[in-house]
Amino acid sequence: MDLSMLWYLVPSVIMFTAGVFGFVTRKNMIAMLISLELILNSADLNFVIFNRFLFPGQMEGMIFTLFAIAIAAAETAVAIAIIINIYRSIGNTDINSAKEMRH
Amino acid sequence: MDSVANIILYFIVAIAMVVFSVMTVTTRKILRSATYLLFVLLSTAFFYFQLGYQFLGAVQIAVYAGGIMVLFVFSILLTRHPDEKAALLTHHKRFLGISLSVVSLVVLLFALFKMPLLHGKSLTEMIAAGNDITMQEIGHALVGTEKFQYLLPFEAVSVLLLACIIGGVVVARKR
Numbered sequence: 173m174d175l176s177m178l179w180y181l182v183p184s185v186i187m188f189t190a191g192v193f194g195f196v197t198r199k200n201m202i203a204m205l206i207s208l209e210l211i212l213n214s215a216d217l218n219f220v221i222f223n224r225f226l227f228p229g230q231m232e233g234m235i236f237t238l239f240a241i242a243i244a245a246a247e248t249a250v251a252i253a254i255i256i257n258i259y260r261s262i263g264n265t266d267i268n269s270a271k272e273m274r275h
Numbered sequence: 276m277d278s279v280a281n282i283i284l285y286f287i288v289a290i291a292m293v294v295f296s297v298m299t300v301t302t303r304k305i306l307r308s309a310t311y312l313l314f315v316l317l318s319t320a321f322f323y324f325q326l327g328y329q330f331l332g333a334v335q336i337a338v339y340a341g342g343i344m345v346l347f348v349f350s351i352l353l354t355r356h357p358d359e360k361a362a363l364l365t366h367h368k369r370f371l372g373i374s375l376s377v378v379s380l381v382v383l384l385f386a387l388f389k390m391p392l393l394h395g396k397s398l399t400e401m402i403a404a405g406n407d408i409t410m411q412e413i414g415h416a417l418v419g420t421e422k423f424q425y426l427l428p429f430e431a432v433s434v435l436l437l438a439c440i441i442g443g444v445v446v447a448r449k450r
Contacts, residue, residue, distance in 0.1 A: 173277070173282060174277055174396075174398075175277045175282060175285055175397055175399075176395055176397060176398075177395055178387060178388070179285065179289070180322065180326070181387055182289075182387070183292045183293050185380065185383045185384060185387065186293045186296065186297075186380070187292065187293070187296040187315065188379070188383070189376040189377075189380040189383070190296040190297050190299065190376070191296070191300070192375055192376045192379055193300050193373065193375070193376040194299065194300030196368070196371055196372040196375055196376075197300070197364055197368050197369060197371075197372035198300070198361070199361065199362065200305060200355075200361060202305060202347065202350055202351055202354065203305055203361070205347075206299060206305075206308055206309060206347065207300055209312060209343070210300070210312070210315065213315065213316065213319055213339075216319075217319055217322060217323075220322075220323060220326055220331065221326065224326045224327065224398075224402075224405070225395060225396070225398075225401050226392075228401045228402070228404045228405030229404070229405050230423070231408050231412070231413070231416065232423065234328050234330075234331050234408070234413075235413075235416060235417070235425055237331060238334060239425075239428055239432060241334060241335065241338050241339065242432050242435075242436070243432065243435065244339075244343070245338050245339075245342055245343055246435055246439040247439075248343050248346060248347075249346060249439055249440075249443050250439055250442050250443055250446070252346055252350045252443075252447075253442070253443040253444075253446040253447035254446055255350060255354070256350060256353060256354065256447050257446050257447055259353070259354045260449075264354075265354045265355070
């Protein structure tokens with residue numbers, strides 16, 4: 173039995189669809205951000221898998237994932253700052269009660 | 276041919292990854308959801324290690340599991356009571372979510388299993404085919420300006436992080 177590329181791609185696909193489900197169904201903004209993190213993580217994993225199995229002599233996929241992780245950290249920090257600001261002005265983090273951004 | 280230990284480890288981690296990512300989006304307590312996300316991130320880091328990218332696995336653990344998870348837990352504790360449960364899903368929303376994710380799952384799996392490119396060699400062969408990525412090579416690739424070297428994106432990310440620090444402070448400060 174061989175661990176081929178498909179074996180690594182299938183858990184990644186399931187993680188991606190779980191993220192899509194959470195992003196559609198969640199109402200809390202932090203929970204939506206967590207689902208987004210799942211989607212991003214599965215994309216990162218795909219880059220690395222394709223790098224290893226299709227171009228094993230290079231490391232472009234790995235470098236791309238490194239930059240993607242750095243940018244994801246920046247994006248999460250700003251998003252959480254915005255969520256905390258919204259919480260201060262309207263008292264909860266529900267996506268439906270933040271219909272307009274000005275407060 | 277891969278070793279039996281490798282295959283057993285793969286199965287344990289893959290099942291953990293699938294189960295915890297589904298539990299992340301279905302549990303009603305948000306702090307538990309963040310904890311399950313941590314397990315998903317750690318199993319991803321294990322996959323990076325198994326695929327032969329040790330540095331990337333270490334970065335995944337340090338940045339995601341160490342940095343972003345702390346941010347999530349702090350922001351959850353700042354904005355909600357930890358025991359508070361999310362409201363039950365409405366019928367309409369649940370139908371929409373399940374149909375969207377099932378459709379995308381079926382389409383993606385169909386594409387994966389139809390693609391002849393993907394039914395290739397085993398992991399051991401591919402690791403043997405590629406040369407070992409040393410820390411020195413990664414360092415040269417990050418700060419060089421030749422082909423396949425990435426000084427410009429590296430500097431762009433550093434400016435982005437600076438902008439992000441300032442933006443975070445400005446947006447979240449008390450007025």
